[in-house]
Amino acid sequence: MTALHQQRVQGYVNVFVREKHWEGCAELQVTDEMRVTIAGQIAVLVSGLGKEFFDRVLSILIYPDAYVAPQTHVDEMGIVTEGPSTRLGEAWYRGPVILAWDDALAGARGELGPHNLIVHEFTHQLDMLNSRRADGVPPIESPQLAHRWLDVMQRHYHRLVEQCDQGYRSLLDCYGAQDLSEFFAVSSEAFFQVPRRMQVEMPELYQLLDDFYQPQTSAHGRGGQSPRQSRR
Numbered sequence: 068m069t070a071l072h073q074q075r076v077q078g079y080v081n082v083f084v085r086e087k088h089w090e091g092c093a094e095l096q097v098t099d100e101m102r103v104t105i106a107g108q109i110a111v112l113v114s115g116l117g118k119e120f121f122d123r124v125l126s127i128l129i130y131p132d133a134y135v136a137p138q139t140h141v142d143e144m145g146i147v148t149e150g151p152s153t154r155l156g157e158a159w160y161r162g163p164v165i166l167a168w169d170d171a172l173a174g175a176r177g178e179l180g181p182h183n184l185i186v187h188e189f190t191h192q193l194d195m196l197n198s199r200r201a202d203g204v205p206p207i208e209s210p211q212l213a214h215r216w217l218d219v220m221q222r223h224y225h226r227l228v229e230q231c232d233q234g235y236r237s238l239l240d241c242y243g244a245q246d247l248s249e250f251f252a253v254s255s256e257a258f259f260q261v262p263r264r265m266q267v268e269m270p271e272l273y274q275l276l277d278d279f280y281q282p283q284t285s286a287h288g289r290g291g292q293s294p295r296q297s298r299r
């Protein structure tokens with residue numbers, strides 16, 4: 068990561084910590100560690116896009132661990148939920164992100180392989196920037212990239228569905244085989260958690276996500292290059 072990029076990420080962290088409404092649930096006391104950990108993950112996530120991509124996420128709610136929430140309607144309300152009743156997280160259209168802290172922290176520490184709950188839920192927020200319902204397609208400025216996005220994502224999604232049907236385990240969790248929005252979230256997790264492995268095992272998908280996120284971190288081998296895609 069270049070010094071300039073590092074500076075930008077740190078600036079994003081400060082803004083997210085300061086400007087988001089942080090709320091503890093189930094008697095959880097929100098700590099600085101929680102704010103900085105979550106803000107740090109989402110700062111990297113949008114470091115190549117712009118912090119304004121999360122302007123509509125005003126609140127971040129944190130539970131100590133998996134929680135039971137009332138059932139919601141995904142289609143009409145524009146709410147993405149994880150799991151039928153016991154949940155690790157949720158992302159609401161133009162609303163909050165809800166996270167289970169134990170899982171969020173383990174992912175942020177790299178203890179769960181490709182899994183990262185924070186990246187997952189905030190990817191849904193990127194997904195819902197241009198549609199009420201998460202459909203696996205975030206706002207993409209470049210027509211070429213948008214065209215490639217549909218092609219590459221759909222092919223890899225169908226491949227994952229087939230692999231999961233056959234009981235074959237790949238880098239991507241079968242949670243991503245539910246639909247294209249979960250596929251986008253799960254593949255983004257892998258992209259940020261295990262970039263080198265993804266680059267080797269799924270070079271086309273890796274390159275697509277790299278062109279979209281433009282993370283410019285050393286882990287993604289980008290060094291001091293300047294962004295190729297203008298900010299939205």
Ligand SMILES: [Zn+2]
Nearest residue numbers: 147149249252
């Ligand atoms: Zn999800």
